[in-house]
Amino acid sequence: MQAFADFLERLVLTPQRNVKLRLMVDYFRSVADPDRGYALAALTGDLSIPSVKPAMLRALVADRVDEVLFAYSYDYVGDLAETISLVWPARPGANRPPTLGEAVERLMVASRSDGPRIVEAMLDGLDASGRWALIKLVTGGLRIGVSARLAKQALAELGDKPVNEIEEVWPGLTPPFAPLFAWLEGRAERPRATIPAPFRPVMLSHPLGDDDLTMITPHDYAAEWKWDGIRVQAVSEGDVARLYTRTGDDISAAFPDVVAALDFGGALDGELLIGRRDDTGFATGSFSELQQRLNRK
Numbered sequence: 001m002q003a004f005a006d007f008l009e010r011l012v013l014t015p016q017r018n019v020k021l022r023l024m025v026d027y028f029r030s031v032a033d034p035d036r037g038y039a040l041a042a043l044t045g046d047l048s049i050p051s052v053k054p055a056m057l058r059a060l061v062a063d064r065v066d067e068v069l070f071a072y073s074y075d076y077v078g079d080l081a082e083t084i085s086l087v088w089p090a091r092p093g094a095n096r097p098p099t100l101g102e103a104v105e106r107l108m109v110a111s112r113s114d115g116p117r118i119v120e121a122m123l124d125g126l127d128a129s130g131r132w133a134l135i136k137l138v139t140g141g142l143r144i145g146v147s148a149r150l151a152k153q154a155l156a157e158l159g160d161k162p163v164n165e166i167e168e169v170w171p172g173l174t175p176p177f178a179p180l181f182a183w184l185e186g187r188a189e190r191p192r193a194t195i196p197a198p199f200r201p202v203m204l205s206h207p208l209g210d211d212d213l214t215m216i217t218p219h220d221y222a223a224e225w226k227w228d229g230i231r232v233q234a235v236s237e238g239d240v241a242r243l244y245t246r247t248g249d250d251i252s253a254a255f256p257d258v259v260a261a262l263d264f265g266g267a268l269d270g271e272l273l274i275g276r277r278d279d280t281g282f283a284t285g286s287f288s289e290l291q292q293r294l295n296r297k
Contacts, residue, residue: 235268
């Protein structure tokens with residue numbers, strides 16, 4: 001857990017993209033399975049631990065720290081994980097510090113009733129930085145300036161692979177991603193996509209330079225407006241249809257009406273818009289309306 005805590009702290013304190021990239025490559029290369037796989041899942045938002053909720057953490061700290069003191073501390077610090085990690089009474093030697101893999105695997109199978117006791121024992125065995133990392137990990141709120149795409153780019157550099165190949169195999173993988181790391185390190189074949197209607201890397205747009213304009217014939221192309229929507233990929237294979245974001249996140253549950261209308265066979269990249277009919281025909285909605293749909297569970 002301490003290695004993960006140091007890793008997160010360095011990412012938080014590093015604003016440069018390329019330095020963050022190097023930190024991730026070094027971490028994935030030096031840390032063993034399953035710890036690095038769970039760290040990757042945390043970075044990409046693919047780690048879910050239902051037995052731990054912020055309300056439970058608040059209840060735990062309320063048993064250890066004066067309520068008024070905690071309220072003042074939280075008001076000053078502004079971050080729940082950091083506040084708890086700093087005010088939690090240290091108990092040196094109370095418990096052995098858990099590894100990252102041990103912490104995740106114990107809490108993944110813990111019930112809601114057992115979760116508080118397990119988290120409390122782990123917090124007692126860690127120092128302030130370890131407590132902060134544990135809380136960030138189990139609540140899913142890293143906010144360290146690393147996107148899922150950047151984490152996949154780090155994997156591509158680790159294995160000397162195109163990032164498109166990482167994105168192609170990603171939908172069929174689950175934490176702690178042992179087959180993925182085995183492939184990247186040359187110890188196994190490329191993982192096969194096992195889910196129907198998988199995501200394919202999208203064809204992103206790139207700006208044209210002055211020299212590029214001399215290499216094309218304008219009447220061979222069509223220009224399109226920059227619409228206020230989100231880039232998506234619609235995939236339909238057999239009886240299965242899915243809707244993905246440009247980074248491969250499955251958002252089918254947020255747009256069941258769109259998915260139900262995917263009656264073709266294939267994969268389409270495009271822009272998803274909110275629209276409605278009015279007196280003049282058809283009008284597009286705002287991005288904020290689209291965001292409300294995206295936030296649905």
